[in-house]
Amino acid sequence: MREKYGELTVVKQSKIAKDSYKLVLKGSTVKHMSQPGQFLHVRVDQSEDLLLRRPISIADVDLERNEVTMIYRAGGAGTKRLSSQPTGNQLSVLGPLGKGFPLEQAMSGETALLIGGGIGVPPLYYLAKQLVEKGVHVTAVLGFASKDDVFYAEEFSQLGDVYVTTVDGSYGIHGFVTNAIDEKKLTGDVLYSCGPTPMLKVLTERYRDQRAFISLEERMGCGIGACFACVCHVENGAEHEYRKICTDGPVFPVGEVVL
């Protein structure tokens, strides 16, 4: 299965918002990255002081050029180091991993509501592109902390309607993504979302019995299901029942697992 493991070459790295970077990688394993919502497990460099890989979502793929795009926040030690990787360097990348957003849940002609919070926005972009290709209408609601954090509003607007919210009101609609949904009375036949847990909790309550899918985060070891670092409980399941976010997820139907 070398198809899920390889060295990818940095094609381009650029800062696109406060602490947020866009990283384009090229290599032969990219051809398997066709499912939006899957993630890559990335070594930030070859040093052994930061040993663990970082899970980062696939934000976009150019299958013709064998290029994958990730968008990430340089917050901790590892992502900061990743952000200083220059063009031409090789990165060890494991993936695509996990189960992504179920595209088949949205039919041509239907509307999908995409709700992203902060660094949960990136995987929705590749999803939006594929939905549009399929003939699904896309309405995206993207929440950020403030104006400096906003990215990809322009890119999304080329695919459908976009509503940007900022917590401090410095850009777009003042408040959270739910404020935009309420204010603008946004609806959809299917909902796809990725973002901070408090946001996903609210969405779970709102869309519990509908076609709604959320992408979760957890600290990971292996990323492939072997270490049991990333489990969560199943709603109404037995005490020892679980799902692994790395392999059963990161995307789950709303209401399947305990947040």
Next chain:
Amino acid sequence: MREKYGELTVVKQSKIAKDSYKLVLKGSTVKHMSQPGQFLHVRVDQSEDLLLRRPISIADVDLERNEVTMIYRAGGAGTKRLSSQPTGNQLSVLGPLGKGFPLEQAMSGETALLIGGGIGVPPLYYLAKQLVEKGVHVTAVLGFASKDDVFYAEEFSQLGDVYVTTVDGSYGIHGFVTNAIDEKKLTGDVLYSCGPTPMLKVLTERYRDQRAFISLEERMGCGIGACFACVCHVENGAEHEYRKICTDGPVFPVGEVVL
């Protein structure tokens, strides 16, 4: 004393023999690097997996351009990583450290015999340049394992007589530096040497009561005299008497310390 600590910029890195690299660094602390035989204590990069600095001799200095040259063998993990540092990168360098070769021991018109073994050759080059500038004649005997390991024979030949030996006879005189000395009946008023301990032991026996100076190696922690990692016993000294190679040395008069 910030003058002994700074970030130097890689100006050039090139392979000059098997596993041997020449590294030119530029920066403001170079102006203090006027004494041949002193060393720099170098971090190979900013990662924390290889924590300790590597002691490497000053091989040459261009005071006008603020550039220092080191020549080193990429043998272990750290020096291998150092050898992949590209032009433009910054390296953390502590130094110049230690006491170098005593130039004042050679008078103008006298002859200095310089005996270098392998990776002990580099500090003798900066020494040779300064001796020649002072009007001292230089005879250099440079010993290597084989032809592929030879470096700087050409550079030394522009400063005086050079005899190269190789253990396998693939270049120059077959055998050890001592073979060359005997065969060619080489003499000098002062002897300066740097190389593997067995070589220094033989030289110590031969030149015990003469003007002879040898540069030693030891695994180091601090490089500045604080950790007591690099001590050696004093010949005929009390049981607890010692010299620190990092601050009292690395150059000692022959016979001062126990090899």
Next chain:
Amino acid sequence: MERLHVELPGLTMKNPIMPASGCFGFGGEYQAFYDLAELGAVAIKATTPEPRFGNPTPRVAETKAGMLNAIGLQNPGLAGVIAKELPRFDRIDVPILANIAGSTMDDYIKVADQLSKQRNVSALELNISCPNVKEGGIAFGTIPETAAQLTKEVKAVSSVPVYVKLSPNVADIVTMAQAVEAAGADGLSMINTLLGMRIDTKTRQPILSNQYGGLSGPAIKPVALRMIHQVSQQVDIPIIGMGGIQTAEDVIEFLLAGASCVAVGTANFVDPYTCPTIIADLPSWLDDMEVDSISELIGGSWKACKTHSLSR
């Protein structure tokens, strides 16, 4: 590849490399990356009598050249392992070292008894780092008498050889090793993780929800080597060495220290191909070291000394 062959009680290994318990699940995940028959053996995840969910997340944290884990022995329980996990190995030619755990002596006995009778299980590995609820939560692995008693009871019911996995969180590892050897252990696994913690300066709370976790990875390698070096000179049973192994050179270091084979844990997360890569790299190491077979290196750091002083 006869040169890499090693023979330990219950474990006839093509090469001295096995994945370490808890770092390889029950094998299924890595099977998707390479053929498990390439491995010398496989140490599967700890089995307890009942299914366990384990600790709340976060369960892992990164440390410099290492990681902390507090998985909390999540596993499908004895019945689940027998029914669903072990059959996976039916058609794979590789010995299985089944790690067992529990919170009481009876837990261990029950699991040992039944697991040792499964056709796919070649040997047991007793994880004695678990807290003993009967003894007020003190780990079995820190009191020589308790560890010896546990070993004896498990040996009495086991149908296969028993390896005792020692905890490094002790003052005197040699006494511990000698106690379990005297109690009948067929071999030792060492080392398990060092107990450690990290604190998140933003939340001011421990990163792991369990507060403390086991430290593994290259950071602990020097501690593992020291303990194996001490113990291998004082016991007559073989040692499965582990703790921070990433490369073939690390493996050589462990063999020279006194291990008879090794287990690779955390490194699997860094690179899923670590084990096959090491196996592929070993022969050229043997060439460079001018030895015919891997077993000539075992204890080489102290056996050489001994021979040396004898010949003087």
Next chain:
Amino acid sequence: MERLHVELPGLTMKNPIMPASGCFGFGGEYQAFYDLAELGAVAIKATTPEPRFGNPTPRVAETKAGMLNAIGLQNPGLAGVIAKELPRFDRIDVPILANIAGSTMDDYIKVADQLSKQRNVSALELNISCPNVKEGGIAFGTIPETAAQLTKEVKAVSSVPVYVKLSPNVADIVTMAQAVEAAGADGLSMINTLLGMRIDTKTRQPILSNQYGGLSGPAIKPVALRMIHQVSQQVDIPIIGMGGIQTAEDVIEFLLAGASCVAVGTANFVDPYTCPTIIADLPSWLDDMEVDSISELIGGSWKACKTHSLSR
């Protein structure tokens, strides 16, 4: 800079940062880099009754994110320290923590008695990791009774407060800490190094001529934090925390774990300016964490919990 001020028995510190014993010589070398009066305190190298050369070289080896040392307590002896090293501090406004070592109880008593009466010595730090020759070489630091007895005897002769420096090579650090607290220790220093080794695959021999050495540096930080977190909740005396500290963030982590101030060891070798850099960085950390003074952070990882559960 009042915000950084901390007050410990015998040590009135401008800030919570001191270099760790053995990693800063007797101060002279670093004085060439910066003014030692910038430091909160200085822990000087271990003093023994007689001058010692220490172990043969090599004495240090590198490990991943750490290093091993087996210096062997090289020092100029009690008389030498008093005559040549301590006077260096006559005109430097910084408290001195004098580390003392020996191989018998009498060694410690002799050094403690005389050193504690020197005007430059503010407190003693008892290095109990040394092997006790009378007890067959078992370290004072691994048996609570022996450590307590040593503490008591030293307290009886010392004119200044006594800190006991705990070894991490024990199964139960809390019992050890409580034993020396009960014996009168004024504070604890923790942790000393973990015992480790490296083997050179070329020579097949241990890299250190002493075979084993003390592991220090970032690799051991999680073990240090865990032990400080455990102990600080069970004793009433302050803890000088150490083990792998490199940055101001590391310092915050140690304070939150329960240390009252910290010592920086190995990091001085990586960057001689580590201590002044940390001191300069701390105020902005306090700003970010919205605390006025550093002492508000001490034990923050468990005190916060306690308050929290009380208010529920």
